[in-house]
Amino acid sequence: MNFEPTEEQRLLRESARSALVGLCTMPVLRKGFDDPAKLDAFAQALWASVAELGWTGLVVPEEHGGMGLGATEFAILHEELGRALFTGPYTVTAVLAAGLLQLAGCPASLRARLTDIASGAMRLALLEVQSGERESFFATCGHGGTVSLGTHRVPDAGVATHFLLLATEQVTSSHAGVGRLGMCLVDRSASGVTVESRESFDPTHTMGSVTLRDAPLDPGHFHVTELPAAQIARVLGDMRLARCSEMLGVADRALSETVAYVKERKQFGQPVGSFQAVKHKLADAYIALENSRTAARYAALARDAGAADALLALDVAEAMTSVMGIRVTGDCIQAHGGMGFTWESDMHLYFKRARWLASTGRGVGHARASIASAIVEGRVEF
Amino acid sequence: MNPSFSAAEEAFRQEARIWLIESLRSVGYDAMSWRERLDTDFCMRWERHMGASGWTGLSWPKEYGGRALPLVQQVIFQEEYARAEAPILWNSMAHGILAPTLMYYGTESQKKRFLPGILSNEERWCQGYSEPGAGSDLAALATRAERISDARGDRYVVTGQKVWTSVAQFAHWCFILVRSDPKSSRHKGISFLLLDMKSRGVTVRPLRQMTGESEFNEVFFDGVEVPVENRVGEEGQGWEIAMTAANHERGTFFVPMLVSMQSELRDLVKLARTTPSDGRPAIEDPLIQDKLAQLYMDVSVMRLNSYRTLETLMQGRPPGPEASFTKLFWSEVRQRMLELAMDILGPQAMLAWTDPQAAAGGRWQREHLWSRAITILAATSEIHRNIIAERGLGMPR
Numbered sequence: 001m002n003f004e005p006t007e008e009q010r011l012l013r014e015s016a017r018s019a020l021v022g023l024c025t026m027p028v029l030r031k032g033f034d035d036p037a038k039l040d041a042f043a044q045a046l047w048a049s050v051a052e053l054g055w056t057g058l059v060v061p062e063e064h065g066g067m068g069l070g071a072t073e074f075a076i077l078h079e080e081l082g083r084a085l086f087t088g089p090y091t092v093t094a095v096l097a098a099g100l101l102q103l104a105g106c107p108a109s110l111r112a113r114l115t116d117i118a119s120g121a122m123r124l125a126l127l128e129v130q131s132g133e134r135e136s137f138f139a140t141c142g143h144g145g146t147v148s149l150g151t152h153r154v155p156d157a158g159v160a161t162h163f164l165l166l167a168t169e170q171v172t173s174s175h176a177g178v179g180r181l182g183m184c185l186v187d188r189s190a191s192g193v194t195v196e197s198r199e200s201f202d203p204t205h206t207m208g209s210v211t212l213r214d215a216p217l218d219p220g221h222f223h224v225t226e227l228p229a230a231q232i233a234r235v236l237g238d239m240r241l242a243r244c245s246e247m248l249g250v251a252d253r254a255l256s257e258t259v260a261y262v263k264e265r266k267q268f269g270q271p272v273g274s275f276q277a278v279k280h281k282l283a284d285a286y287i288a289l290e291n292s293r294t295a296a297r298y299a300a301l302a303r304d305a306g307a308a309d310a311l312l313a314l315d316v317a318e319a320m321t322s323v324m325g326i327r328v329t330g331d332c333i334q335a336h337g338g339m340g341f342t343w344e345s346d347m348h349l350y351f352k353r354a355r356w357l358a359s360t361g362r363g364v365g366h367a368r369a370s371i372a373s374a375i376v377e378g379r380v381e382f
Numbered sequence: 383m384n385p386s387f388s389a390a391e392e393a394f395r396q397e398a399r400i401w402l403i404e405s406l407r408s409v410g411y412d413a414m415s416w417r418e419r420l421d422t423d424f425c426m427r428w429e430r431h432m433g434a435s436g437w438t439g440l441s442w443p444k445e446y447g448g449r450a451l452p453l454v455q456q457v458i459f460q461e462e463y464a465r466a467e468a469p470i471l472w473n474s475m476a477h478g479i480l481a482p483t484l485m486y487y488g489t490e491s492q493k494k495r496f497l498p499g500i501l502s503n504e505e506r507w508c509q510g511y512s513e514p515g516a517g518s519d520l521a522a523l524a525t526r527a528e529r530i531s532d533a534r535g536d537r538y539v540v541t542g543q544k545v546w547t548s549v550a551q552f553a554h555w556c557f558i559l560v561r562s563d564p565k566s567s568r569h570k571g572i573s574f575l576l577l578d579m580k581s582r583g584v585t586v587r588p589l590r591q592m593t594g595e596s597e598f599n600e601v602f603f604d605g606v607e608v609p610v611e612n613r614v615g616e617e618g619q620g621w622e623i624a625m626t627a628a629n630h631e632r633g634t635f636f637v638p639m640l641v642s643m644q645s646e647l648r649d650l651v652k653l654a655r656t657t658p659s660d661g662r663p664a665i666e667d668p669l670i671q672d673k674l675a676q677l678y679m680d681v682s683v684m685r686l687n688s689y690r691t692l693e694t695l696m697q698g699r700p701p702g703p704e705a706s707f708t709k710l711f712w713s714e715v716r717q718r719m720l721e722l723a724m725d726i727l728g729p730q731a732m733l734a735w736t737d738p739q740a741a742a743g744g745r746w747q748r749e750h751l752w753s754r755a756i757t758i759l760a761a762t763s764e765i766h767r768n769i770i771a772e773r774g775l776g777m778p779r
């Protein structure tokens with residue numbers, strides 16, 4: 001096991017960090033806060049830049065124009081994206097969709113779009129089909145035609161060239177059972193697709209309300225299949241892992257800026273960072289961050305090694321990282337005092353991104369319950 | 383998933399495991415109750431048996447009788463030792479702190495005189511650091527050592543008091559920090575002496591702890607004579623020596639704590655399965671399940687952290703605040719774990735651990751009480767948070 005990154009991974013981190021310092025800056029992001037169209041335009045330009053760096057094809061196999069790398073690498077890249085508060089539907093496109101199109105049973109016509117993902121030509125925003133609409137959606141994915149879905153809130157909808165519609169369900173109830181997966185790609189400009197701009201809790205992402213009414217499906221861009229549940233969980237898990245890694249980057253940057261601040265800021269004639277009340281709070285933040293880093297790194301290593309405990313490791317990483325990110329960025333606001341509550345300070349941006357990330361998935365409660373049932377059912381080793 | 387070990391390392395693990403199983407069986411360990419396994423005389427006999435069988439000094443150079451094993455094998459032994467739930471090692475201060483200090487700072491004759499007794503565990507040591515007025519602020523220590531040189535020889539005369547001195551009542555020797563320069567203050571003027579506990583003027587008074595047991599002591603020194611040749615390093619070098627010694631502890635000390643904690647969590651899950659609560663197993667209570675999930679997360683990440691630290695050590699890079707980090711996190715998680723044990727026990731937790739009818743021989747009540755000590759001993763959690771903030775984050779002192 002290698003907790004230390006390999007030489008290639010270290011280079012990936014360094015080059016990502018230095019590229020993002022120039023590509024995604026706070027002043028530019030801030031210009032988009034009051035005008036979602038501006039932020040979307042920036043996200044689009046940013047996309048072209050990172051596509052040139054090859055990041056959109058990070059996990060796409062080489063025969064489709066990608067780099068064919070694994071979870072350990074996309075995790076590292078996501079830490080850097082989090083640090084920069086990167087904007088745009090990167091995770092959905094380059095991790096989730098790229099993973100789905102590589103699953104067994106995916107028709108060649110869909111799989112061919114990996115090339116467009118790798119090249120940066122395709123930007124995908126996600127609509128997760130909820131239980132009420134799932135049965136009719138599976139049917140649609142079987143025969144094509146048109147698709148209708150009630151309004152979904154979709155992050156980065158304004159930047160997307162296509163929408164990824166996705167539904168999964170458990171077919172057999174046992175832990176190692178079978179799952180059903182239905183998905184289709186809908187062109188943003190297709191008839192029947194309406195996108196209405198909403199205000200996003202995280203101002204460094206945009207948010208859209210997307211409605212589909214009899215939107216036509218392109219031939220070969222839909223399918224439904226049954227697969228071992230573990231395979232589906234692994235691909236969905238990749239997105240969760242990416243979110244965990246992004247959270248690490250957000251918290252890491254917030255904490256290092258906060259440490260720099262408390263060393264400078266003086267009260268009672270001395271740096272506030274010399275007071276134990278402040279030290280202890282930030283020491284706890286450091287512990288939480290490092291523990292989460294360990295958990296997320298292990299989840300990535302276990303995923304790439306195909307280890308038996310990979311999904312359990314992911315539950316641990318997710319439950320730990322979500323709580324950590326919100327708490328650490330909140331404590332960073334506190335350590336800044338009044339400054340921390342201002343719009344001018346960047347602390348609220350880290351705090352909001354942390355909350356946004358924690359809200360994207362099924363939530364901490366789900367991960368904790370999953371760990372608990374593994375214990376109760378005797379599926380964990382001590 | 384576990385870290386991969388080489389064939390040679392796995393072979394060593396087998397050798398260690400077999401020796402532990404057979405030796406423990408030969409002393410009747412399997413049949414002993416949890417209480418019997420804590421017995422001091424038994425533990426000390428076992429410790430000497432380890433010394434006689436060549437399973438001590440694994441990290442020591444061969445010239446001092448050690449086995450000079452690489453770090454990974456030392457860790458493997460620690461893991462196996464903890465996994466076998468083998469007895470507490472009472473002489474651990476000598477092995478963890480004093481021996482490496484002697485190898486680095488000691489004279490040839492000191493090494494010759496003292497290292498073999500540590501290796502065999504025939505000579506037990508206690509650590510004389512803390513004083514009534516010098517706890518977290520160790521540099522405030524006031525025990526005096528007056529140097530006298532006359533026809534009877536060159537010696538120190540030690541007067542003062544130490545406290546929280548674990549196993550002093552069983553120790554043959556004490557390594558002690560004293561103020562050898564009466565005009566000095568703080569970190570200067572402190573020396574590191576090796577003091578014979580049989581000397582005239584030494585009084586050991588056991589302190590009763592909140593568990594009801596007496597494992598640590600007050601130790602009084604009333605004009606105790608220590609020959610100058612029993613000073614380690616130079617006069618006034620004591621603080622530096624003590625700080626370097628503290629770093630020796632950073633090696634592999636964390637491994638057994640983590641392995642034992644995994645076994646403890648496993649036993650806690652068993653307890654939750656077998657303890658009824660409202661007519662159903664306690665493990666069916668969603669609150670208890672959630673707390674078990676949290677502990678599982680904490681214990682897993684702690685084990686993974688230890689591999690992360692090990693990688694750092696093996697690459698020869700200086701450790702950061704990992705020692706503080708590990709100790710702090712371990713102690714706080716373990717307190718939580720034992721609180722959960724008490725929750726699971728329900729009304730059964732109302733019996734004292736010493737009552738013959740206490741569940742599991744009183745193990746959980748006793749460990750729960752003991753766990754209040756672990757956030758205080760070996761530097762309090764507050765001190766460790768300072769260290770983490772200062773060394774890990776670079777915050778001002």
